Amino acid sequence: MRAVKWKVSCHDSLFIQYIYGLPQLPEHCEWHALPDVIEGSLQLRFTAKGRPLASGDAIILPWERNGVQVSIVWKNGTNVRQFFPPSKGGIRVELDQLQAGSGSFLRTAKRYIGLGVHHILIGTDHIFFVFGLLLLVSSPRKLLWTVTSFTLAHSITLGLSIFEILRFPSSVVETLIALSIVLLAKEILMAQRGEHGLAWKYPWAIAFIFGLVHGLGFAGALSLCE
Incomplete structure (x- = not known):
């Protein structure tokens, strides 16, 4: 994996870590570089050790936000974008849903419909x-x-x-x-x-x-x- 990033309303990665908390990686993953903000997007670089990423592996964002739009770049150059809604305890970014071809029309439509309903309610x-x-x-x-x-x-x-x-x-x-x-x-x-x-x-x-x-x-x- 080369990088995973999402936009934030701040341009200081240390401020983000202090206010929101550092994202939690899967247990077998380690940081390739500390989180940084580049062109308004918070970028994470990490590597999976021992085994490849599998179903159930997720990044936990302990942030109180309406959701996050994630863009992930794999080593083969594939770029996948996906929206993840908020859940209990933060935002759970399911990495298997960011595999190439995982963003089906129905799944994407379901998420954005949910976001639309949430926006209407609030x-x-x-x-x-x-x-x-x-x-x-x-x-x-x-x-x-x-x-x-x-x-x-x-x-x-x-x-x-x-x-x-x-x-x-x-x-x-x-x-x-x-x-x-x-x-x-x-x-x-x-x-x-x-x-x-x-x-x-x-x-x-x-x-x-x-x-x-x-x-x-x-x-x-x-x-x-x-």
């Missing part, structure tokens, strides 16, 4: 916005178009951000998300007084515009796991 900003749409739009058909529009826009900016085609500072994105909720709340109050604003007249368009912003927020949350 993402009160998205819940508030969608709940606001439910209060504003009374027609089931119009509501369907509105939610679909929000989801489509959310997916567009999420994809562009993941592939680093589109990037915005997180402070700007979070501010715009908060603003979208405030503006939607204002539209709801206006509708209760019998005043019809843009969101009441064109809810699908407003949902699409702010859905683009919320997609950037989801991408920012996902990047914290890399």
